[in-house]
Amino acid sequence: VSRPVLTLLTDFGPDAAAAICRGVIVGIAPDAQIIDISHSVAKYEVRDGAFLLWCALPWMPVGVHVAVVDPGVGTDRRPIAIRVGRGDILLGPDNGLLVPAARRLGGVHEARELTERGLWLDRVSGTFHGRDIFSPVAAHLATGTPFESVGPVVSPDDLVDLVIPSPSVRDGGLDTSVVYVDSFGNARLAGEASDLEAAVGTLEPGRDLVLRIAGDGDASALELAATWARTFGEVPAGSTLLYEDSFGRLALADNQGDIARRVGLRRDRPLRIEPGPH
Amino acid sequence: VSRPVLTLLTDFGPDAAAAICRGVIVGIAPDAQIIDISHSVAKYEVRDGAFLLWCALPWMPVGVHVAVVDPGVGTDRRPIAIRVGRGDILLGPDNGLLVPAARRLGGVHEARELTERGLWLDRVSGTFHGRDIFSPVAAHLATGTPFESVGPVVSPDDLVDLVIPSPSVRDGGLDTSVVYVDSFGNARLAGEASDLEAAVGTLEPGRDLVLRIAGDGDASALELAATWARTFGEVPAGSTLLYEDSFGRLALADNQGDIARRVGLRRDRPLRIEPGPH
C-alpha cells in the first residue's frame, strides 16, 4: 500500500498553526506524505486561496486536500468535503475556496457536509476548525474511512460558488484584470492566450502590445508598452512582457524585475491590452 | 514499526539552517516523519519559542522534539533533554525554552545534560548546536538509543525555568498583558476565560467589555470597547472581540483585521479588562 498523500493550503502564516494541522494528521495517518501547498495566502483572501489551489492541485497526486481560508470559522458557514471527478477529496469551508479547483479536477462528483463528530477531535474550538475538524476528517479519509461517513450529501448547486474573473473582447482589445500577484511581482491576468488572440489576432513572439492600466486609488492610470514573449529572457532585463504562464493564463512581468511593485498592480486592478504601434 | 515523529522549532528563519537540521536527522533516521513547527520565532526570543512549543506540542504525536532559540549557544548554558510524563523527549538549550511545554505534557519525568559526544556530529561548531548536537542526538533517540545514554541526570529543580505571565484580578477587572501576537495580529493574553470570569462575572456571547491598554513607548494609553464572542464572525468586520482562543487562552482580535498593528500591541504590553457600560 502506498503512502496516502494529503495537502494543506491555509492563510495561517508562519506561526505554529499549520504545523499543528500536520501533527493532527500524522497522529491519525502516520504514513502520510504531506505537501504544504502554501500557508502564506493573504489573510482572509478566499479568492487568492482558491486561485492557488486551482494552480496547484492538478500537479498533486490524487489525494486528500485540506484548504482553510475561513473568515467565517465558527459561524453557520458549513464545513464541507467534495469528491471530484479525478478521485481526490477536497475539504474546507463552504465559502467558494474549493470550487474552482474542483471544477478543474473533473467537477464536483459528490459534496457532503461534515457533521460526523466521531471523525473530529474530541473538543472543537470556535476559531480553529483546521485543527479540530478539517485535518482529522482528512486524515481519516486518507486512511480508508468511507467518504459517505463524513456527513449528509449537499447538492452541488447549494455550494457557495466562486468564479475566477474572465476577460472580455471589446473594440479590438482585451479588457482583463489582475487575478493574482505572485512573489516575483508577476501579475496573473484574467483569461488565456486564446482570449487575447480573439481580440488582437495572432500572437507571435516579439509582437508589440500596449497595456492601458486603469487608475487605482493613489495610482494614476498609465499606458505601457509590452512585448509578447514565450519567456522572460526573450526581452531585455527590466523590459515588460506579456506571456502565457505555466498554468495557461495570460500574465504580465518585467524580466528580472517586479512589475507589480514598479507600477502598483494589485488584485482586481483592471487593465486593457491592445495591439501595439508596429 | 511506525515511523518516528520528530519536530523542529527554531528562530533560524528562511535560510538553509533549519533544512540542515532536517538533513542531519534524515541521515540518521531515514524513515523519520519530520514536522517543522515553526522556524519564524522572533530572533533570540526564548519566551515566544516557549509559547509556541506550549501551543503546539499537545497536538503532536508522542515523539522527539527539538527546539532551538539559543542566544547562549556555545557558552556554558547546558544542552539538555527532558523526558516528559506523556512519553515525549524534548531537546534544546537549558534556557527555559522547553519548560512550559514540558509542564503541559505531564511534567518533567527526567532531565539529562547532553554530554555523550558519540551521539553528536564528529565536529561541533561554536554557533550551530542545532545541527551539531540537538538534531543528531534527537535522531538517535528516535531510532532507539536509550534516553539514559545521552548524558548524566540533571535535577529538574536545577533547570532554568520560564513562566508564561499570569493575570491578576483587581477591583472588578482583570490585569493582564500581551503574551504573543500571532501572524493575524491577534493578541494572545495572559490568563484564561475563567480568570476573566473571576474578575467580571459570567461571560455570555455579546457581553460588552472595556479594554484599558497602557501606554508603551510612543504608543499612548487608550481605551477600547470589545465584545465577548465565541468566534470572529459574531461581531461585524473590523470590530473588536475578546474570546477564548483555540488553546484555552484569553485573546483579543479585530474580526478580519489586525488589531496589533492598528493599536500598536506587542509582547508584554499591559492591559486591563473591565465590564462594559451595558
Add this chain to the structure above:
Amino acid sequence: VSRPVLTLLTDFGPDAAAAICRGVIVGIAPDAQIIDISHSVAKYEVRDGAFLLWCALPWMPVGVHVAVVDPGVGTDRRPIAIRVGRGDILLGPDNGLLVPAARRLGGVHEARELTERGLWLDRVSGTFHGRDIFSPVAAHLATGTPFESVGPVVSPDDLVDLVIPSPSVRDGGLDTSVVYVDSFGNARLAGEASDLEAAVGTLEPGRDLVLRIAGDGDASALELAATWARTFGEVPAGSTLLYEDSFGRLALADNQGDIARRVGLRRDRPLRIEPGPH
C-alpha cells in the same frame, strides 16, 4: 530499500510553485523523503543560491538535489545534471548555481544535458522548468532511472562556472567582502580563519580587530572595533564579533543584534580586517 532523499532549493518564495515541484516528485517517487533547503533565495540571485547549496548539501544524505534560481528559464541556457564524487546528483540550470556545491561534494564526476523528453512532463512551459523538467527528471533518477539516460555528456569544462569570492592578504590586513547576509543579519565573509591568520597572526578569543568597511552607495565608509570570538555570547550583547562560522567561513555579527541592518551591509560590500589597537 530505504526512502530516496530529494532536496529542493529555489527562489520561488511562498506561493505554490515549490509545492507543485513537490507534488510532481511525489507523483513519481511516492516514498521520497523530500527536504526543502530554502525557497527564499533572493529572486534571480544565482550566487546566493549557489552559496546556500554549498552550505547545505554536505549535511544532506547522499541524494538527488534540485536547485532552481533561473533567470534564463526557457532561453538557450542548458538544463543539466551533475553527478558528483560523493555520489549525489545535482539538477538545475547551467548558470553556475550547482558548481560550488559540486566542487565541495568531491567534484564533478560527470555532467549531462537534460534532453530526454520521456523523463519530462508531457507539456513543457517556457517559464517553469522546475516543475516540467527538473523535478520529474530528479524523481525518476531517485527511483532508479540510470543517470546516463537523461541526455548527452557535457564536458565539465563547458559548464558555466561560478566562484564564491576569495579574500587577499595585503599590508598586514585581509581584504575581504560580504558573501551572504543571513536572516540574523550576520555577514558571511570571503575567506576562512586561516586566511585572516595569514594576514594578522594568531587568533585567540578576545583579540581586538578593526574593520574598515568601504562606502556603498548611500552608506559611507566606516571603521568598527570587533573582537575575535568562538561564539556570540563571548562578547556583550550588542557588541561586534568576528568568528569562524559553522561552515568554516569568516563571519561578522553583533551578539543578539543585526549588524547588517545596523551598519548597512549587503552582498559584495568590501571590507578590510586589521589588527586592533591592543
